[in-house]
Amino acid sequence: MTKCEDTPGEKCAVFGIRSAAEEVFDSIYYGLYALQHRGQESAGIATFSDNKIILYKNMGLVSDVFSDHLKNDRRLPGRSGIGHVRYSTCGSPGIENAQPMVINYSGGSFAIAHNGDLVNDDELRAILERKGSVFTTTSDTEIIAQLIVKEHLRTGDFIEGIKSAMNYLRGSYSIVILKEDRIIAVRDPWGFRPLVYGRSDKAVAVASETCALDSLGMQTVRDVKPSEILVIGDTVESHYGRKDEVHHCMFEYVYFARPDSIVNEIPVYEVRRNLGRILALEAPVEADLVVAVPDSGITAAIGYSQESKIPYGEGLMKNRYHGRTFIMPGQKQRELGVKVKLNVIKSEVLGKKIVLIDDSIVRGTTIKRLVKLLKDQGAAEVHVRISCPPIRHPCHYGIDMQSYDQFIAQKKEVKEIEKQIGADSLAYISLEGLVHAIGLPEEKLCLACLNGNYPIKEEQTKLSDI
Numbered sequence: 065m066t067k068c069e070d071t072p073g074e075k076c077a078v079f080g081i082r083s084a085a086e087e088v089f090d091s092i093y094y095g096l097y098a099l100q101h102r103g104q105e106s107a108g109i110a111t112f113s114d115n116k117i118i119l120y121k122n123m124g125l126v127s128d129v130f131s132d133h134l135k136n137d138r139r140l141p142g143r144s145g146i147g148h149v150r151y152s153t154c155g156s157p158g159i160e161n162a163q164p165m166v167i168n169y170s171g172g173s174f175a176i177a178h179n180g181d182l183v184n185d186d187e188l189r190a191i192l193e194r195k196g197s198v199f200t201t202t203s204d205t206e207i208i209a210q211l212i213v214k215e216h217l218r219t220g221d222f223i224e225g226i227k228s229a230m231n232y233l234r235g236s237y238s239i240v241i242l243k244e245d246r247i248i249a250v251r252d253p254w255g256f257r258p259l260v261y262g263r264s265d266k267a268v269a270v271a272s273e274t275c276a277l278d279s280l281g282m283q284t285v286r287d288v289k290p291s292e293i294l295v296i297g298d299t300v301e302s303h304y305g306r307k308d309e310v311h312h313c314m315f316e317y318v319y320f321a322r323p324d325s326i327v328n329e330i331p332v333y334e335v336r337r338n339l340g341r342i343l344a345l346e347a348p349v350e351a352d353l354v355v356a357v358p359d360s361g362i363t364a365a366i367g368y369s370q371e372s373k374i375p376y377g378e379g380l381m382k383n384r385y386h387g388r389t390f391i392m393p394g395q396k397q398r399e400l401g402v403k404v405k406l407n408v409i410k411s412e413v414l415g416k417k418i419v420l421i422d423d424s425i426v427r428g429t430t431i432k433r434l435v436k437l438l439k440d441q442g443a444a445e446v447h448v449r450i451s452c453p454p455i456r457h458p459c460h461y462g463i464d465m466q467s468y469d470q471f472i473a474q475k476k477e478v479k480e481i482e483k484q485i486g487a488d489s490l491a492y493i494s495l496e497g498l499v500h501a502i503g504l505p506e507e508k509l510c511l512a513c514l515n516g517n518y519p520i521k522e523e524q525t526k527l528s529d530i
């Protein structure tokens with residue numbers, strides 16, 4: 065599916081590592097490479113060497129941004145460092161907002177990288193500007209950094225400064241900071257976005273997802289807990305900032321996290337398969353073949369097939385070399401774009417009744433094209449099943465779903481959507497089914513884009529002063 069068109073985007077991923085024995089550039093590179101699915105617009109690495117921070121960031125995929133560093137051995141030196149990949153929302157790409165960001169001030173310097181979104185960013189920025197802060201970017205990350213600077217200088221201690229800054233931050237933030245040779249990982253009190261910590265015999269690392277630790281052969285120790293400030297130096301120390309009620313993002317399980325990751329101690333793959341199984345029980349249909357929208361619908365489709373006993377087959381083939389840069393303006397080009405990205409395996413679908421599984425519907429444009437493609441290639445019937453309940457509300461906590469008018473389910477009932485996308489039938493998993501598949505109590509989840517019940521209430525975002 066095409067970015068900014070029909071699939072919500074994740075804003076970012078973070079990675080940090082400190083080694084007692086080795087240079088860390090390659091580990092950061094491969095850690096970010098494993099997290100590329102969370103952001104493809106820009107990539108950056110900051111390391112600490114010779115008492116200074118060395119930074120390189122640019123627009124593009126990790127492999128593009130750092131190809132010269134690897135090929136010509138221009139690796140950034142240092143035994144500790146952090147990295148970031150960024151997804152930018154429509155209209156706000158640009159190197160000025162790429163991360164990590166380096167801050168120099170009278171208390172020293174640090175590099176910071178952030179995954180998430182603040183909900184009180186405007187207010188914080190205005191207060192900080194009144195108090196003399198000068199901003200050079202439009203990103204939330206700089207607000208967090210300036211707040212930490214201010215509170216460090218006020219308290220005289222960097223960790224106390226972070227703890228104090230957390231009293232004023234509202235929204236989602238999984239952060240890694242490089243301060244001298246220490247890595248500091250911070251997770252917001254609600255635990256919206258994932259953040260994990262792992263180790264090998266030579267290094268300690270933090271990452272947005274366990275798949276990054278796995279790819280480096282490191283053992284996952286545990287999640288960085290909501291409200292936690294994990295300080296990785298010669299020892300690993302745990303501090304806590306302001307606490308609140310935990311609400312993990314349900315969409316990490318449904319779509320964003322890699323299926324081989326474990327998020328909040330729950331394997332994502334199992335959740336997705338459960339979603340498919342529950343969907344088969346809630347919305348059965350007589351059909352010949354279960355087909356997934358690759359790659360997002362595959363695991364749920366396997367679950368649907370296992371529960372329904374309808375065989376799973378590859379009815380749609382994805383061009384794996386189709387990059388995210390393949391964004392074409394105009395309706396005609398977009399239709400061509402879908403055909404180039406996904407093709408129907410005619411022999412698999414000809415004359416068959418198909419159950420087509422995908423993870424979510426935002427605008428409905430892509431699923432409509434896929435139903436048409438399948439029917440044009442001879443599918444007898446196409447029944448669409450979606451492993452996430454209808455998305456009706458914007459996300460304020462780090463997922464690129466910002467406005468009400470982008471959601472087809474905001475304006476139309478299921479029957480109307482079914483007609484609009486040209487499906488023979490359409491069904492979504494229920495909210496109860498989703499919660500059951502994840503296996504966490506409902507009160508520990510954020511479900512705001514589904515039910516409008518936002519964990520951070522308006523009154524919590526109001527600050528009188530800092």
Ligand code: SF4
Binds near residue numbers: 458460461511
């Ligand atoms: S609103 Fe939706 S996408 Fe955003 S954090 Fe909550 S569950 Fe996740």
